[in-house]
Amino acid sequence: MHWKKLSYLSEERIKRLQDKKTRAFIRQQIPYSPYYRELFKKIGLKFSDIRTTDDLVKIPIISKEDIAPYKNDPERHLNFVLQPDKDLIKKHMPKYKLLRFNLKEKLEQEYKPIHIHFTTGRSYVPTPFLYTNYDLGKLKEAGRRMMEVFDVSKDAVAINGFPYAPHLAFWQSYYALLACDIISLQTGGGKILGSDKIIDAIERMKATTLLFTPGYCYHLLKEAREKMKDFSSVKEVILGGEGIPAGLRLKMKDLLGRMGAKDVRVLSTYAFTEGKVAWAQCCEEAGYHLYPDMEFIEIVKDGERCGSGEKGDIVYSALDSRGSVVLRYKTGDIGSLEEDKCSFCGRTVPRINTNIERSSEFKEFNLSKIKGTLVNLNEFFNIMMGDPQIDEWQVEIKKKGRDPYDLDELVVYVAPNAKVDIAQLKVGLRKKIHSQMELTPEIIVMDKKQLLEKLGMETELKEKRIVDKR
Numbered sequence: 001m002h003w004k005k006l007s008y009l010s011e012e013r014i015k016r017l018q019d020k021k022t023r024a025f026i027r028q029q030i031p032y033s034p035y036y037r038e039l040f041k042k043i044g045l046k047f048s049d050i051r052t053t054d055d056l057v058k059i060p061i062i063s064k065e066d067i068a069p070y071k072n073d074p075e076r077h078l079n080f081v082l083q084p085d086k087d088l089i090k091k092h093m094p095k096y097k098l099l100r101f102n103l104k105e106k107l108e109q110e111y112k113p114i115h116i117h118f119t120t121g122r123s124y125v126p127t128p129f130l131y132t133n134y135d136l137g138k139l140k141e142a143g144r145r146m147m148e149v150f151d152v153s154k155d156a157v158a159i160n161g162f163p164y165a166p167h168l169a170f171w172q173s174y175y176a177l178l179a180c181d182i183i184s185l186q187t188g189g190g191k192i193l194g195s196d197k198i199i200d201a202i203e204r205m206k207a208t209t210l211l212f213t214p215g216y217c218y219h220l221l222k223e224a225r226e227k228m229k230d231f232s233s234v235k236e237v238i239l240g241g242e243g244i245p246a247g248l249r250l251k252m253k254d255l256l257g258r259m260g261a262k263d264v265r266v267l268s269t270y271a272f273t274e275g276k277v278a279w280a281q282c283c284e285e286a287g288y289h290l291y292p293d294m295e296f297i298e299i300v301k302d303g304e305r306c307g308s309g310e311k312g313d314i315v316y317s318a319l320d321s322r323g324s325v326v327l328r329y330k331t332g333d334i335g336s337l338e339e340d341k342c343s344f345c346g347r348t349v350p351r352i353n354t355n356i357e358r359s360s361e362f363k364e365f366n367l368s369k370i371k372g373t374l375v376n377l378n379e380f381f382n383i384m385m386g387d388p389q390i391d392e393w394q395v396e397i398k399k400k401g402r403d404p405y406d407l408d409e410l411v412v413y414v415a416p417n418a419k420v421d422i423a424q425l426k427v428g429l430r431k432k433i434h435s436q437m438e439l440t441p442e443i444i445v446m447d448k449k450q451l452l453e454k455l456g457m458e459t460e461l462k463e464k465r466i467v468d469k470r
């Protein structure tokens, strides 16, 4: 169904569509998955037992640790790849599909993995997620929908500043721009093209649309401002890869305003590798608009599915995917769903509220004598990015006195903005971190240039904001 129609369907029709998709997907595709064939057999579930999205609760929830390869089983992730063979096809493929012209070619197009993304988490081995040609079609379609939700004009001039890597952010942006026939420069980010050239390109091409990660984009805008560049053509900044603290949005708009841009929208996307596509917000206040014909997202708390607006684990099920496929996959992020009509654009597809708490990628801490104090390090992004006194920052976790058996220690490196009273900044920051995170880290003030090097702003794919040296 065309997105224009699909995104305005009634709640009831969306439910019916998703039930139909679920039924077909579980019956016709899931039997090709070695993992799910085995699992269904083990728990005595028949493929035909899953008839609606409500029935999905019969499938056990899995998480990263169930997929990630490990030493004894380096190819474990392949169990999640759909692999039809002659017998399985005979058994599960609908007759009309078997009669297709050029069947062999079509099967290859649908099922042969040809493109790979990796998960970026630090706590597990990176997990490859495989795309077939069919999936790349979906990636392109999702990109087209994203741009429509963002309301980016066909006449846009775009700069893709995501790091060139086998990660979703770069490729989703590439396919989105391709799908919408938008002229674009694929920079590969600071490490590939370099910030100076990217800044020049934005000015010379009179770019309207910037696609970046938040931390690097902010850095780039500051550099451009120092060089007194003319960025008056910029209309929207589309961020991905991590959440955007409200304070950072304001800082970016302020910088762009000083370079001549007016009424810039700073929008964001939400995505995770296993979901294979990204979702967009229609305005800064709105949630991330989902694609009900591609996936089913539920919120789960204490094993129970939550109602609209309730907060819990974000759990993803594919409804129309090939290559690597997961069902009821717990992303590790906490969030809630909005299921009524979007009050900003009027679309009726469910949305993930932007108040997502992204899972921390770091091990538990030993900050006091009581072992395993759980601290959400992502809080630092809100505190540091939102502070107008702070130019750049980095958090380091290390062992006290470099003794592996001692307690963990947190150090915060800060490069303050010009004209800031450093003693005051330290006191204020210490207070803020203590009241919001119950931590009292050591705060070290540093020269900006040195800190940028430490962050790897121009040399790493993604700047090293939080470094775990334990």
Ligand SMILES: [Zn+2]
Binding pocket: 281, 282, 283, 286, 289, 342, 343, 344, 345, 346, 347
């Ligand atoms: Zn909307």
